[in-house]
Amino acid sequence: MSEMHHDHELEMKKALRPNVERDNKYWLSLEQWKNDPEFMKMAETEFQSSPLKEGDGEDGWARREFLKLMGASLAMATAGCIRRPVQKIVPYNKQPEEVTLGQANYYSSAYFDGSDPIGMLVKTREGRPIKIEPIENNPFSISGLNIRSQASLMALYDPERLQGPKRSLFNEKKTNAQVIDVKWEELDKKVVDQLKKGDVALLTGSIASLATRALVSDFAQAFKAKHYVWEPLANEELREGQKASYGDDVVPTFHFDKAKMIVSVDADFLGTWIAPTAFTNQFVAGRKDIKNMNRMVSFDSNYSLTGANADIRFRIKPSQQLSVVMGLLHEIIVKQGRSSYAGNASIKEVLAPYADVATQFAMDPALFSKVAVDLWENRGQSLVVAGGLQTLTKTAQELQVAVNFLNSVLDNDGKTIDAKGALPMHGSYKELTQLIQSMAAGKIQTLIIHGVNPAYSLPEEMGFKDAIKKVKMVIYTGDRVDETGTHADFIVPDNHALESWNDMELSNGVVAICQPAIRPMYDTRSFQLSLMNWAYMAGQGPSRLRDYETFYDYLRVFWRSEVHPKFGKGQDFESFWQQTLQKGYAGSASKGSASRSFRLGAFTAIKPAPAQEGYELVLYPTAQLGDGKLANVAWLHELPDPVTKIVWDNYAMVSLATAEKHQIRASSVIELKVGDKKMELPVHIQPGLHDDVIALQVGFGREKAGKVGNGIGKNAFALATVSDSGVQFSGQIVSFTKLKKKYELACTQGHHSMEGRNIVVESTLKDYNKGQNGVTRAHVWSIWSGHEYSGHKWGMAVDLHSCTGCSSCVVACQSENNIPVVGKKYALMGREMHWLRIDRYYTGDPANAEAVFQPMLCQHCDNAPCETVCPVLATVHSDEGLNEMVYNRCVGTRYCANNCPYKVRRFNWFNFAKLIEKPMHMALNPSVGVRTRGVMEKCTFCVQRIQEAKTTVRNENRAMKDGDVKTACQTACPAGGIIFGDLNDPNSKVAQIFKTEERGYALLEEWHAKPSIRYLSKVRNNDKESTGGQDKGHGTAKQGEHS
Amino acid sequence: MHRVFKRSTAGVVALLGALMMVTLLTGCKFQPGWGYNKGYAPEQPIPFDHSLHVGNHNIQCQYCHNQVERSKHSNIPALSTCMNCHLQVATDKPNIQKLREAYDNGGSVEWVRVHMLPDFVHFNHSAHIAKGVNCQTCHGEVEKMQKVEQVSDLSMGWCVSCHREPENKAPLNCSTCHY
Structure with missing residues (x-):
């Protein structure tokens, strides 16, 4: 290395170096050093990197330089004690009334991302949201938080969020995916011109906001658009089941706190299913009084959080779900001759094939029939639930109907199952299929997509990616150019939820207002305001959609006219609004409803499903990632999976017996084959898993989530299969081959045994x-004198x-x-x-x-x-x-x-x-x-x-x-x-x-x-x-x- | 293996290092003020005169530093606070005009921070004010200062010397300040 070259390098470094201001006056003692150019040169390199680089020491120069630097930095160190960088204080121009430096402000809000609606407080310091806190005594979510509401904070500060509107530079075939900046005026004009041409469709996720729902329907009216609602974790099976059984198209709420006996058939209500935070509150409330605690039985086809907390857990495979419920019905109605249906011949006939379910499934028959007895003895105070991706098999609908029937037999409907307190899940794969068909047929000219990412979370055979190319203009309101964003002509960046006003219906009867906790950080615009702007520019739609300048005004007007009359209880609107903001909610949770009459026809139509041989696939969402929307938040990947304790990956889970049979070890890689789809995955050997099950997590494998989320795991949504009856996530026959590869999974708990010690009692x-609670007392003599705590x-x-x-x-x-x-x-x-x-x-x-x-x-x-x-x-x-x-x-x-x-x-x-x-x-x-x-x-x-x-x-x-x-x-x-x-x-x-x-x-x-x-x-x-x-x-x- | 140093050079380096060490240690022993900012009085962008405002005009400290009783920080007043008076008072002075200009433009003034604690020290103003500690106890006679100067060295020893006084009943746990 030549001296000259080195000088050049120094110059480069100097240019790159941040300019730290120092107070020159304060250098009095170092004045003599200041003008010494030799010293200045050395000082420049100080701390910039290691004085010795790789390969240094080969020539004499580096050694000399090293010594010089050493001398200089030592000299600096002695005098360095009194060297302080100058800090500047820049006070406010006008003191904001609500800001006290160093004191936190809290804003009430609510969170919903397709599941688990909860109330929350946003803690801000000096105008920055820094933490999510719970709202105590919220009538629906009661207390506590879930993982994703807290992690959504990091999505606000995601460096990869879009900072302004974009448009794509599509060619004719829409194959390239470059995007460039666009001005709002240009975007709005082009969008409005296109919207006026008609054939508009809106695709959104489940919208829990009442005002946004009203606004979307106003917008749909303005442009004669059709609104399609879909979520990857849609809970559609529940609504369909309710419709078939009772005629109500609702996702009911459940009262786990009122249930003494709970049976879950693959419904992970403590982890991921519908409203786990509220359900955890309720479930635990029913256990706090130990002598009268509830009992929870789980039939589990992956090792879910619910299964892990069950008092009695049965391992099953997805194709057995329906039979288990029918088996329980057989126990109660036929074997024990209980309930008013005991004499019904057609029911007996439907139940006849399920007489020996327990024996067939290698369960303890006595234990199984005890479950049925417990259910019957606690009738009116028991609850059977099923649902979630794990239950979306070929017989998903039948399972729901059977569960509803069982609950009706047990007289639980209206008591522990409450259709009145319906939850805001409206997503449907059927609607989406219709939309994709219309798109493919060229019947849709303009498509607005909000809050969902179908290009990521749909299996290929849904045909979304082909159909979207037939749409003239696709408008995507995401916060980044993600998998769906790359298919859009315009990307209209939405505000983060913490940046805009909104409201939320947690469940029917409980509403909350979401306050902005920070001004929009970038040049973004809320989805609602975009729709309002477009309606205004087109001059179409109801006046409330066009008349207001902000969504806040719309929200207030909506609340004044629609929410206040229902929830105001005679209060004037202003104080109702203020009180709702103060408390964080209005209304009260439904306490139960009248029992509904069950439509027997739906039940007697159930045909026994043919028994399935071979390995069955189970796809399930995890509590940390859910459907993968927040995949770019590192907290979620770093958080150990609640059950497996694995981080930064998804993996195929197999049982120990299966692993032994196929000589699979913990770091093996297998290739799964579902139909003609293949996927390579590392293996995790999971205790308690059914030997015929291969379970796999969805929400991973994002390709365009950002630096953090890209390429973490594989996208298991791709393994879902589409049939006439809907999209099937579990129960497909899967085969696998062991590959000659190794892949290490990072598990934060290597040791799973307590080695006989009294750790968890x-x-x-x-x-x-x-009077035995498992606790052993150890009385140890101490050499310590102890501390005094006054x-x-x-x-x-x-x-x-x-x-x-x-x-x-x-x-x-x-x-x-x-x-x-x-x-x-x-x-x-x-x-x-x-x-x-x-x-x-x-x-x-x-x-x-x-x-x-x-x-x-x-x-x-x-x-x-x-x-x-x-x-x-x-x-x-x-x-x-x-x-x-x-x-x-x-x-x-x-x-x-x-x-x-x-x-x-x-x-x-x-x-x-x-x-x-x-x-x-x-x-x-x-x-x-x-x-x-x-x-x-x-x-x-x-x-x-x-x-x-x-x-x-x-x-x-x-x-x-x-x-x-x-x-x-x-x-x-x-x-x-x-x-x-x-x-x-x-x-x-x-x-x-x-x-x-x-x-x-x-x-x-x-x-x-x-x-x-x-x-x-x-x-x-x-x-x-x-x-x-x-x-x-x-x-x-x-x-x-x-x- | 390649030897980086000649033996004699290594000896010289060791000697030099030892010498530096000795200098450092004796320095710290006999010059306890070393390393602290006592006496620090930087030039401010606007030469705000505390002796004039507090000394002559008897304006309370809390008039400007109004959050000191309820916050861990003592705030530097917003420009709007200055303007309470200076919309009328001394409007002909160039410095006030500079302030006014910043205020009207929605800007601010970049004051140079005088009292600095490292990030691992959490000091709480309101706790001390509530206990009846005067501002002057730590900040000196600000009412006589034309240019604010750091009077105390703000070292840990200085903090603890007061916390140790039994009559102060002040906590002495590490986590009182360090967390």
């Missing part, structure tokens, strides 16, 4: 009633009985505490950074394994093993019982992590914060420091919230009361499973749990670390004497020993 209801003493109780493993808390913690995402490569090395993880253990025989979940976070031990080994006192004990981590003291020895028995400490191997791309840094919580490389970190019990509460209390001149401090994980938990508070306050909930709750135990009590967290043991309502291991033979964990 569970008992059965029978044992519990006898003020507060923070503690937490985690109720394993409530925890469903939904992982909402993990995302909440990530959002609150600025936890970085590390990616698959480092997750494989075990370097994931989540402060709070949920451990999942299997118990029992691998073929029928039961799962237990345990949120695991820093236990804030009184005798903390980490504190004693830190050589620099970077982790110390506070006089409030917190195990403090002082980042600025930490030198990264990692001794503490080595000595932590709970493996909850996380080390920053890299400067992850530096990798945060703008504007994602806006989502960082300014109340929590961002950690740098070489620093250990861990759960702080949300110490920033404790400090904030203390200041509030002090400023308000009052004492701290229970509930003043709530940790992020606690607020996000839809099951109320995490309780935080002051143990020195005898009235606090947590103190009472510590004192009186029999189920409470400290983790690894015998080690006497004295954690500040008590876990409350889980109780399983399954009629057995002891849980797990022994009675099932090959238990990996020996839970039974303890009880």
Whole structure:
């Protein structure tokens, strides 16, 4: 390397270097250095890169340069102590009334992305949304959050969002996919000209917003357009089933809290099905009183979250779903001769083929008939549900009708099933098929697509991609040029939900207003305003569509005329509006309706499905990704799957027996063959899976989601098959061949067994009633003198009985505490950074394994093993019982992590914060420091919230009361499973749990670390004497020993 | 293997390093002010005179820094606060005209920050005000300053010296400030 070349390189670097302003006045002591050109040159290179590059040292020059640099940087270091960059403060021009620097503002809103409508609060700091918080006591979603509502925050700050309208440069055949910027005026003019020509169609996802629904129908009226509604996870089967059984075209709501006996046939109501957050609330509410807890039985064809939480879980394959329900009906009506249908000959005839379902399916016949008995004995207080992608087999409709009939037989309709409180899911594959047929026939000139991505989530044989080429003008209102966007002539970027006004019907009877929490960051326009603008420009449509300048005005007028009369209760509109904003909702949830009469004809038409041989496919959505809309949010990929704990991939799941049979190992790759479609996938061996099932997750394999989401996993939607009866997602015969390839999946929990230790403690209801809750006490003599806590003493109780493993808390913690995402490569090395993880253990025989979940976070031990080994006192004990981590003291020895028995400490191997791309840094919580490389970190019990509460209390001149401090994980938990508070306050909930709750135990009590967290043991309502291991033979964990 | 250093060079480097280390350590021991910004008084874009506003005109600190009682930050006033008076007062002065111009254009003034804490320190103004700590205790006699100067060194030792006083009943946990 020549000297000249090096100079040139320096110049280049200088040009690239950010211009950091320094205050020259302050350099007095360094004045002598300042004019020395030699020094200046050296200073330029300082810290820019390693002084020695690869290949340096080959010639003498590099060595000399290195020494010079060393000298210079040492000199800099001595004087460098007093060198500070100059910071500027730029105050507001006019002080906004609502902004107090450093204080958060909260705006009520709601979230819905095709499923799981929930109310939420948006926490903003200095005008930036930084966290999603729940609305307590929302009549529908009650409390807590789901994963995706919290992650939708990152979609707002996605650097790859479109920043302005685009148009494509299509050639004749629409084969190229370039897009260029376009002016709004030009776009609007061209769109309106085209709209005026007629033959307009709108394709949207399920719209939960009342005002938007009204606006779309106004728009449809204006341009004689037809509105098609479709969602990849449509819940159409439920509506069709309701229609056939009762004549109601609704997705009913369910009251799991009122059900004593719940049977789920592949309806993952705790994870992904319809409204899991609300259902988790209800389900857990029915279990909190343990002596009278509900029982949940799951017939599960993949290992769903619902199956994992079931008291009794049966593994089935999709083709058995209908038979299971018919079998239960046979048990009740024919075998036990119950219900008014017992004498009905035609029903008996329909049920006749299902007499030995349990034996045929290798289930325990006694257990199966006990399920039927329990259902009947709790009639009116039981609930049978089925639905979701896993049930979209050839017999999806029959299954729904059978389930409805069973519920009617059990007198549940109107009690635990509530058609009055209908949910806002309107999507339909039938409608979409009609639309595609019209498109292909050239009957549609203009197509507006909003909120769905059909080019990604439809199998090829639907013919969408060919049909869309026949449409003259396609207008797409997505936030990026994604799979569908590439087929559009105009991309009209929509605002993010946090940037615009909207409203939402959570369920029939509960409405909410969504407030904008930030001004639109880019040159985008809400979908609603686009429609309004086009109607205005064309001069067509009802006056309310054309008269207003913003959608906010439309919304207000709509609420004044349509919502206020129904929900206002005599209040004047202004105060009703304000109150709704303040509370976050209006109305009340439906409490039940009259029981409807069942149309027997639908049931007697059911023909027995021919038994299927061979492996069956199960496609299912995951709780983290859902249908894959938010695939570019790294949080969602980094979040371990609630059941498998795998990150950054999708995979084919097979049972252990199947894997052994085909010599498949954990890192094998198989090629699936469904019909003539093939897909290569890595294998995950899943305990508890039916031996004939190959289960696979949808929502992965995006091609145009962005840098994060592209190419993560494979697109399983492509394996769905289309037949006359509809789109089939599960139950197709699938074959596979093992390939000579290897692919490693990143699983954050390598060890699934408790090795016989008392980690997750569970008992059965029978044992519990006898006073055995599985907890063993260890009394250990201590060499420690203990700490004195004279003020507060923070503690937490985690109720394993409530925890469903939904992982909402993990995302909440990530959002609150600025936890970085590390990616698959480092997750494989075990370097994931989540402060709070949920451990999942299997118990029992691998073929029928039961799962237990345990949120695991820093236990804030009184005798903390980490504190004693830190050589620099970077982790110390506070006089409030917190195990403090002082980042600025930490030198990264990692001794503490080595000595932590709970493996909850996380080390920053890299400067992850530096990798945060703008504007994602806006989502960082300014109340929590961002950690740098070489620093250990861990759960702080949300110490920033404790400090904030203390200041509030002090400023308000009052004492701290229970509930003043709530940790992020606690607020996000839809099951109320995490309780935080002051143990020195005898009235606090947590103190009472510590004192009186029999189920409470400290983790690894015998080690006497004295954690500040008590876990409350889980109780399983399954009629057995002891849980797990022994009675099932090959238990990996020996839970039974303890009880 | 390629040897990067000659043995003698390595010795010189080691010696130099040791010397630097000694200098550093003795420096830090006997010059505790090193490394802190005590006495820092940067030029401001508009030479705002606290002695005139606070000293002569007796304007309360909280008139401008109005969020200090309810926020962890003490805010620099918005231009609209300045304009409460300066729409009428001293409108002929060039600096006020500069301010007025920025205000009318919807712009702002880039003040140079005087008191800076590292990002890993969380200081809360409202907590201290609520306890009755005077502004002057930390910021010095601002009412006499023509140009604001950092009076205290804002070091951890300085913070803790006050927190340690028993009569202050102030917490001494690390997580009081570091989180």
